[in-house]
Amino acid sequence: MLQIDQYLQAQAARFEEELCEFLRIASISADPQHRPDMERAAAWLAEQFARLGFASEVIPTERHPLVFAQSPEVPGAPTVLVYGHYDVQPVEPLQMWLSPPFEPTRRDGNLYARGATDDKGQMLTHIKSAEAWLRVRGRLPVNLKYIIEGEEEVGSVSLEQYLESHADRLACDCVVISDGAQFAPGVPAITYGLRGIAYYELRLSGPNRDLHSGSFGGTVTNPANALVRILSALVDERGRVQLPGFYDDVIPLTPRERRQIAELPFDEQQYLAQVGVENSTGEEGYSLLERRWARPTYDINGLWSGYQGEGAKTVLPATAGAKFSFRLVPNQQPAKITAALKQRIAELCPPGVRWELLDLHGSPGVLIPLDSPYVEAAARAIERAFGRRPVYTREGGSIPVVGKFHQVLRCPVLLLGWGRDDDNTHSPNEKFSLEDFHRGIRASVWLWEEIACLQS
Amino acid sequence: MLQIDQYLQAQAARFEEELCEFLRIASISADPQHRPDMERAAAWLAEQFARLGFASEVIPTERHPLVFAQSPEVPGAPTVLVYGHYDVQPVEPLQMWLSPPFEPTRRDGNLYARGATDDKGQMLTHIKSAEAWLRVRGRLPVNLKYIIEGEEEVGSVSLEQYLESHADRLACDCVVISDGAQFAPGVPAITYGLRGIAYYELRLSGPNRDLHSGSFGGTVTNPANALVRILSALVDERGRVQLPGFYDDVIPLTPRERRQIAELPFDEQQYLAQVGVENSTGEEGYSLLERRWARPTYDINGLWSGYQGEGAKTVLPATAGAKFSFRLVPNQQPAKITAALKQRIAELCPPGVRWELLDLHGSPGVLIPLDSPYVEAAARAIERAFGRRPVYTREGGSIPVVGKFHQVLRCPVLLLGWGRDDDNTHSPNEKFSLEDFHRGIRASVWLWEEIACLQS
Numbered sequence: 001m002l003q004i005d006q007y008l009q010a011q012a013a014r015f016e017e018e019l020c021e022f023l024r025i026a027s028i029s030a031d032p033q034h035r036p037d038m039e040r041a042a043a044w045l046a047e048q049f050a051r052l053g054f055a056s057e058v059i060p061t062e063r064h065p066l067v068f069a070q071s072p073e074v075p076g077a078p079t080v081l082v083y084g085h086y087d088v089q090p091v092e093p094l095q096m097w098l099s100p101p102f103e104p105t106r107r108d109g110n111l112y113a114r115g116a117t118d119d120k121g122q123m124l125t126h127i128k129s130a131e132a133w134l135r136v137r138g139r140l141p142v143n144l145k146y147i148i149e150g151e152e153e154v155g156s157v158s159l160e161q162y163l164e165s166h167a168d169r170l171a172c173d174c175v176v177i178s179d180g181a182q183f184a185p186g187v188p189a190i191t192y193g194l195r196g197i198a199y200y201e202l203r204l205s206g207p208n209r210d211l212h213s214g215s216f217g218g219t220v221t222n223p224a225n226a227l228v229r230i231l232s233a234l235v236d237e238r239g240r241v242q243l244p245g246f247y248d249d250v251i252p253l254t255p256r257e258r259r260q261i262a263e264l265p266f267d268e269q270q271y272l273a274q275v276g277v278e279n280s281t282g283e284e285g286y287s288l289l290e291r292r293w294a295r296p297t298y299d300i301n302g303l304w305s306g307y308q309g310e311g312a313k314t315v316l317p318a319t320a321g322a323k324f325s326f327r328l329v330p331n332q333q334p335a336k337i338t339a340a341l342k343q344r345i346a347e348l349c350p351p352g353v354r355w356e357l358l359d360l361h362g363s364p365g366v367l368i369p370l371d372s373p374y375v376e377a378a379a380r381a382i383e384r385a386f387g388r389r390p391v392y393t394r395e396g397g398s399i400p401v402v403g404k405f406h407q408v409l410r411c412p413v414l415l416l417g418w419g420r421d422d423d424n425t426h427s428p429n430e431k432f433s434l435e436d437f438h439r440g441i442r443a444s445v446w447l448w449e450e451i452a453c454l455q456s
Numbered sequence: 457m458l459q460i461d462q463y464l465q466a467q468a469a470r471f472e473e474e475l476c477e478f479l480r481i482a483s484i485s486a487d488p489q490h491r492p493d494m495e496r497a498a499a500w501l502a503e504q505f506a507r508l509g510f511a512s513e514v515i516p517t518e519r520h521p522l523v524f525a526q527s528p529e530v531p532g533a534p535t536v537l538v539y540g541h542y543d544v545q546p547v548e549p550l551q552m553w554l555s556p557p558f559e560p561t562r563r564d565g566n567l568y569a570r571g572a573t574d575d576k577g578q579m580l581t582h583i584k585s586a587e588a589w590l591r592v593r594g595r596l597p598v599n600l601k602y603i604i605e606g607e608e609e610v611g612s613v614s615l616e617q618y619l620e621s622h623a624d625r626l627a628c629d630c631v632v633i634s635d636g637a638q639f640a641p642g643v644p645a646i647t648y649g650l651r652g653i654a655y656y657e658l659r660l661s662g663p664n665r666d667l668h669s670g671s672f673g674g675t676v677t678n679p680a681n682a683l684v685r686i687l688s689a690l691v692d693e694r695g696r697v698q699l700p701g702f703y704d705d706v707i708p709l710t711p712r713e714r715r716q717i718a719e720l721p722f723d724e725q726q727y728l729a730q731v732g733v734e735n736s737t738g739e740e741g742y743s744l745l746e747r748r749w750a751r752p753t754y755d756i757n758g759l760w761s762g763y764q765g766e767g768a769k770t771v772l773p774a775t776a777g778a779k780f781s782f783r784l785v786p787n788q789q790p791a792k793i794t795a796a797l798k799q800r801i802a803e804l805c806p807p808g809v810r811w812e813l814l815d816l817h818g819s820p821g822v823l824i825p826l827d828s829p830y831v832e833a834a835a836r837a838i839e840r841a842f843g844r845r846p847v848y849t850r851e852g853g854s855i856p857v858v859g860k861f862h863q864v865l866r867c868p869v870l871l872l873g874w875g876r877d878d879d880n881t882h883s884p885n886e887k888f889s890l891e892d893f894h895r896g897i898r899a900s901v902w903l904w905e906e907i908a909c910l911q912s
Binding site: 197199201206207208209211219220224227237271275277283291292296298301304305306307308320323325351398 | 665732767768773
C-alpha cells in the first residue's frame with residue numbers, strides 16, 4: 001500500500017485540478033436552463049470511467065441522465081456499488097458568495113465551489129481510489145459498480161425507477177455513499193441508521209359553509225375543535241405516541257449503541273442555542289441524541305382552519321386540516337402505522353364531522369447491523385486514513401434513496417461522510433476541505449482492500 | 457284605542473308610501489360613494505320627527521350622522537328610548553335581485569327593497585305609532601326618545617362613543633329595538649337574552665426558524681404540537697369548558713325558561729340539515745336550543761402553522777397560532793375568563809415554547825329578567841297586535857350595541873323583532889311583509905299604552 005500512498009501524493013495536485021474541472025460545470029438540476037450542463041457533467045464522468053477502462057454508459061431518463069459504470073470483472077471478489085450525484089443546488093443568493101460558485105477557489109485549505117462537498121468532491125474520492133489501485137497494482141481488489149444520478153437535489157425520481165427495473169444490474173454486496181459529514185472535524189463517522197417517515201394529511205369537514213359562531217356555537221360540531229382533539233390525542237405530553245401497537249416493532253437501542261452515543265462529543269446546550277430554544281422536550285428515558293436518531297416522533301407539520309387574518313372573526317369553520325408525520329425507526333412499517341391511525345381517528349372523530357386521511361408519503365427506516373463485517377471493514381479503512389476509529393452515528397431524517405437501495409438491493413449501505421457540518425451545503429460559499437478530499441481518497445483505497453479481505 | 461286602529465287603517469297606504477320613500481334612499485354605509493345618501497336618509501328621519509313636533513337633531517360624527525329626537529315632555533310618564541339604524545347593507549350581487557334594490561316593489565304581500573326589514577321598515581313602525589297617538593289623542597302616553605344611527609352595518613363606532621358621552625341625554629326606563637325576526641311567521645318573540653363573547657388570539661413560538669423535522673423532531677418542542685395540546689385541553693369531548701371557575705358565574709336556566717324553550721316549535725333535524733350536518737354535539741344535559749342560547753361555548757375560529765400547501769413538507773414549524781373564543785352567558789365576566797385562561801395556558805405550555813395571548817374582544821352577555829314589568833308590557837302589546845302571546849327567546853350571538861345600551865343605560869332592553877327568518881337580510885331580494893309592517897305599528901301603539909300603565 002506504500003506504493004499507492006506515494007501515487008496519491010504524486011497525483012494530489014492533478015486530482016484537485018480534475019475536481020476543479022468537474023466543479024466548473026454548473027450542473028444545477030432544478031434549473032431547466034442548465035440542462036446542457038447536466039449533459040456535460042454526465043459526459044465528464046463517463047470520460048473518467050472510460051480512462052480507467054470501465055464499461056460506462058450515460059443513461060437518458062425523462063429528466064437528467066444517469067451514469068452507470070462497471071470495472072472489469074475481478075473473479076471471486078465482492079462487488080461494491082458506489083452511489084453519488086453530479087447535480088448541485090441552485091446558487092442564490094449569488095451576492096453572498098465570496099468567489100463565484102462555479103469558479104473553484106482555494107482559501108485556507110478549502111476548495112470553494114457549488115458542489116464541492118455535495119457531492120462532486122466526495123463522489124470523486126471513490127473514482128480516484130480506483131484509479132490509484134489500477135495505476136499502481138494494475139488491478140482492483142473488488143468489483144466496482146457506480147451509479148451516479150443528476151436528480152438528487154430534485155427528488156431522485158429517475159434513479160428510483162431505474163433501481164426498481166435494473167436491480168440485477170446493480171446487484172452488489174454492499175453500497176457505499178459519501179454524501180455527508182464527519183461527526184466533527186477529524187472525527188469521522190459511519191452512519192448506520194436512518195429514521196423512516198409516515199406523512200399524512202388529515203382533512204375534516206363539518207357544516208356546508210362557515211357559520212356564525214354565535215348562532216351555531218354549541219350546536220354544530222366545530223371541525224377545528226375536532227382537529228385539535230384528534231391531533232393532541234395521538235401523543236402524550238412527553239411526546240410518546242398514543243397509537244395501539246405503535247412501539248411493537250421498534251428495534252430498541254442496544255447497550256452498545258447507547259454507550260457509543262453517550263460517548264460522543266455533543267453539546268446539548270449549543271445544539272439548542274443554535275435554533276434559539278432554551279429547553280428541549282421529548283420522550284422520557286432517552287438522551288437528546290437517542291431521541292433524535294433512534295426514537296420515533298410525532299410532529300405536526302402544518303395546520304389550517306377558519307380565519308387567519310387580522311383581528312377577530314366569529315366564524316365556526318366549515319373545514320380544518322393538518323399535515324403531520326411520524327418519524328419511524330427501523331422495523332416500524334408505514335402501512336401498519338396507517339392502519340392503526342385510521343382506526344384511532346375513527347374513534348376520536350366526533351359526530352357531525354367527516355374525516356379523510358391522505359397517506360402522502362411513507363418509507364421505513366434503515367438500520368445496518370453494527371456488527372456487519374462491511375461496517376467493520378469501513379471502520380478499519382477510515383482509521384487508516386483519518387488516524388482514528390470512526391464513531392457510529394444515526395440520522396434523524398430519512399434519505400429516501402438510501403432506504404430504496406437498502407430495500408431493493410438487500411445489502412448493507414455504508415454512509416461514509418467525508419465532509420464537515422460547516423461546509424455550507426445548499427448555502428452560499430459551499431466548500432470542501434482539501435484535507436478531507438485527500439483522506440477520503442485514501443480511506444476509499446483502503447476500503448476496497450478491507451472489503452476484499454472479507455472474502456478470504 | 458278603536459280610534460287609533462281606525463287611523464292606522466286609514467293611513468295604511470300612506471305609511472307604506474312613506475316607507476317606500478325612505479327605501480329609495482340608497483344609504484349603504486360601507487360605500488363612501490353613498491355618503492350623500494347617508495345625509496339624505498338622516499335628513500328624511502329628522503323631517504319625520506319635525507312633523508310630529510319632536511325636537512330632533514342630526515348629529516355629525518366622524519363617519520355617518522346620528523339622528524336624535526325627543527317628544528315633548530309627558531310629565532310623570534316613563535321614558536322609552538327607541539333605537540334603530542337607517543344604514544343598509546351593500547346590494548351585491550346585483551344580478552340576483554328580481555327588482556332593483558332601491559326601487560321598492562310589492563309582490564305577494566311583501567315589499568322588496570334593500571333595508572325593507574333591516575332596519576328601515578321595522579324602525580318606522582315606532583315612529584308611525586307615535587304619529588297615531590298624536591294625531592288621534594293629541595298626546596303620547598309616554599316620553600319617547602329616538603337614537604338612530606347610520607353605522608350599524610359597519611360597527612356602530614360613532615353610536616358607542618355617543619352613548620358613553622351622552623348617557624344622560626339618552627337616559628330612559630327601557631330601550632326598544634325592532635331589528636330582528638319573529639320566531640316563526642305569526643309567532644312573535646321577545647328576545648330577552650344574548651350571549652357575550654371573549655375572543656382571543658394565541659401565538660406560540662419555538663425555534664428561531666422552521667426546522668427539518670427529521671433532524672430536529674423529538675428534540676425541539678414543536679409549537680404546533682403544543683398548540684393542539686393547549687387548545688384541546690380547554691374543553692372536554694362534550695364541549696364543556698375546562699377552565700377553573702368558568703361556570704361559577706353562569707346564571708342557570710330557570711325551570712320556566714327550560715319549559716318555554718322546550719315548547720317552542722323547533723325542528724332540530726331541519727336546523728342541522730340546513731347547514732349540512734347529520735349530528736350535533738354539545739354539552740350533556742341540555743337541549744340544542746338551550747346550548748345555543750344559554751350555555752357558554754368554546755370555538756376555535758382560526759388555526760395556522762407550518763406548511764399549508766400541496767403535498768408533504770417535513771417542517772417542524774417555528775410558530776403556530778389560533779383564534780378562539782368563548783361565547784359567554786349572562787353574568788360571566790370576560791376579564792375573569794381572561795385571567796383563568798392565562799393561568800391555564802401557562803400551566804399547559806411545554807418547555808421550549810413561548811406564548812402570547814392577545815385579548816381581541818370581550819363583552820358580557822345580556823339578560824332581561826323575564827318577570828320585568830317591561831317584558832310583561834311588551835308581551836301584552838304584542839298579543840294585541842299579533843293575536844297571540846309572544847314566545848320568549850334568547851340569541852346565541854351578541855349584538856354589541858344591545859350590550860352597550862344595557863351596560864350604559866342600566867335598564868331593560870326589549871328586542872321585538874317584527875321580521876321573518878326568510879326576509880333575506882343582507883342578501884338579494886330583501887323584503888318585509890306588509891302585514892308585519894302594519895302589525896308592528898299596531899304593537900308599538902299598544903306598547904306605549906302598556907308601558908304607560910306600568911307607572912300608575
